[in-house]
Amino acid sequence: MPTTMNNQVEDHMVLFSQLYPGVYTQMVPQQGEPKPKRRRKKNKSGSEASALAKKRKLSAEQVNLLEINFGSEHKLESERKDRLASELGLDPRQVAVWFQNRRARWKNKKLEEEYSTLKKQHDSVVVEKCRLESELLKLKEQLSDAEKEIQRLAERVDSASSNSPSSSLSMEAAMDPPFLGEYRVVEEYDDVFYVPQNNYINGMEWMNLYM
Amino acid sequence: MPTTMNNQVEDHMVLFSQLYPGVYTQMVPQQGEPKPKRRRKKNKSGSEASALAKKRKLSAEQVNLLEINFGSEHKLESERKDRLASELGLDPRQVAVWFQNRRARWKNKKLEEEYSTLKKQHDSVVVEKCRLESELLKLKEQLSDAEKEIQRLAERVDSASSNSPSSSLSMEAAMDPPFLGEYRVVEEYDDVFYVPQNNYINGMEWMNLYM
DNA sequence: ACCCTATAAGTAATAAGATCA
DNA sequence: ATGATCTTATTACTTATAGGG
Numbered sequence: 001m002p003t004t005m006n007n008q009v010e011d012h013m014v015l016f017s018q019l020y021p022g023v024y025t026q027m028v029p030q031q032g033e034p035k036p037k038r039r040r041k042k043n044k045s046g047s048e049a050s051a052l053a054k055k056r057k058l059s060a061e062q063v064n065l066l067e068i069n070f071g072s073e074h075k076l077e078s079e080r081k082d083r084l085a086s087e088l089g090l091d092p093r094q095v096a097v098w099f100q101n102r103r104a105r106w107k108n109k110k111l112e113e114e115y116s117t118l119k120k121q122h123d124s125v126v127v128e129k130c131r132l133e134s135e136l137l138k139l140k141e142q143l144s145d146a147e148k149e150i151q152r153l154a155e156r157v158d159s160a161s162s163n164s165p166s167s168s169l170s171m172e173a174a175m176d177p178p179f180l181g182e183y184r185v186v187e188e189y190d191d192v193f194y195v196p197q198n199n200y201i202n203g204m205e206w207m208n209l210y211m
Numbered sequence: 212m213p214t215t216m217n218n219q220v221e222d223h224m225v226l227f228s229q230l231y232p233g234v235y236t237q238m239v240p241q242q243g244e245p246k247p248k249r250r251r252k253k254n255k256s257g258s259e260a261s262a263l264a265k266k267r268k269l270s271a272e273q274v275n276l277l278e279i280n281f282g283s284e285h286k287l288e289s290e291r292k293d294r295l296a297s298e299l300g301l302d303p304r305q306v307a308v309w310f311q312n313r314r315a316r317w318k319n320k321k322l323e324e325e326y327s328t329l330k331k332q333h334d335s336v337v338v339e340k341c342r343l344e345s346e347l348l349k350l351k352e353q354l355s356d357a358e359k360e361i362q363r364l365a366e367r368v369d370s371a372s373s374n375s376p377s378s379s380l381s382m383e384a385a386m387d388p389p390f391l392g393e394y395r396v397v398e399e400y401d402d403v404f405y406v407p408q409n410n411y412i413n414g415m416e417w418m419n420l421y422m
Numbered sequence: 423a424c425c426c427t428a429t430a431a432g433t434a435a436t437a438a439g440a441t442c443a
Numbered sequence: 444a445t446g447a448t449c450t451t452a453t454t455a456c457t458t459a460t461a462g463g464g
Contacts, residue, residue: 056430056431057429058430075453076452096452097432100452100453103453115326118329118333122332122333122336125340129336129340132340132343135347146354146358150360153361153368156368157364267433267457268432286425305458308458309457309458312457316457427461427463428460428461429461431460432459433455433456433458435453435456437451437453438452439449439451440448441447441450442449443447443448
């Protein structure tokens with residue numbers, strides 16, 4: 001037993017533990033990629049790369065078909081799984097794994113979309129809030145003016161006919177402070193830049209992958 | 212002292228399993244969860260256990276040390292990497308990969324936190340907006356009352372002092388706020404306030420959008 | 423050499439249904 | 444039937460590889 005064996009060596013063995021007979025999806029032949037500039041790719045792992053197929057990386061066509069199927073239905077009954085597997089030349093297990101991972105990815109993406117949706121809503125609500133705040137300021141000013149006017153008219157009425165205690169109805173409104181010191185309501189929170197265009201992908205983005 | 216525990220034996224075993232993962236990848240001892248439940252049906256389709264193997268699954272100790280190191284610094288200089296690797300009996304490459312994956316996970320988690328932070332903020336802003344809306348409504352009512360009052364007083368003044376347009380002057384003052392166009396309170400009445408929350412979604416309805 | 427993203431695949435825990443004692 | 448156990452599939456998390464910068 002090579003008990004002192006260096007870990008470097010163990011690095012890759014085979015990994016073809018999968019017992020799949022005719023599975024070879026390995027080495028995706030990238031179309032139009034004649035530049036193997038990875039020559040510095042040490043032998044450590046490269047040694048076996050030639051020896052046995054590392055599989056990994058489904059071909060573009062395989063992925064396309066899988067995506068289409070995923071698009072029509074995220075779940076995968078074993079019948080469909082087997083059909084797909086034979087169509088693609090993959091092990092049913094691989095198809096199942098692909099779907100699992102795809103679902104996980106989809107979920108993540110959905111979460112991201114929800115985040116950005118929430119963010120947009122948040123921003124728009126913030127804008128709305130600012131608008132309301134300034135509206136409020138405006139109204140307070142108008143109210144203040146109106147109160148002044150009422151005072152003035154009341155004085156006139158009083159001076160004209162010495163008794164008329166009629167107008168004291170909206171007095172409570174006038175006692176609001178004259179809102180002078182505080183403008184900051186409007187000034188900050190203006191960093192919400194309005195980017196109305198949605199730049200993120202929505203839902204069907206996978207379609208573009210094979211279109 | 213957390214480090215006084217003797218794990219020599221375990222480490223040894225782990226190392227061994229790294230090289231010969233004979234299935235003994237040491238399941239993490241879940242604290243207080245002794246559920247035997249021998250649901251282990253590995254061998255069935257996984258004849259992989261037969262010949263060669265697949266290491267996988269770091270031991271709890273290894274993960275602990277890695278976590279501690281990650282906690283103090285997310286980046287990994289090669290010196291530290293090598294030290295860690297030999298301490299853990301792992302390949303330096305594995306340590307690097309572990310950090311890589313850990314960073315990715317951390318990033319995801321951070322994003323989630325940001326989401327929930329944003330959500331809280333959003334909710335509070337929504338509440339604030341509602342508050343502003345009702346305040347606005349109140350003010351408009353007051354303003355409307357004030358306006359009526361002005362009308363009433365104006366009539367009084369007019370009737371008291373016959374034809375003299377004395378109060379029209381004061382009207383001018385009220386109608387001419389510095390930066391507001393009009394004094395028309397009553398018109399804006401319905402397009403400004405009271406848009407009950409139907410243009411944004413509050414709560415978590417979007418949760419069940421489901422594609 | 424290192425980082426990052428995307429992806430493949432292994433592992434564990436769990437849930438729902440089928441089946442057996 | 445009832446409950447234990449097997450079956451199968453799904454989710455969540457983990458380890459690892461490929462490839463771009």
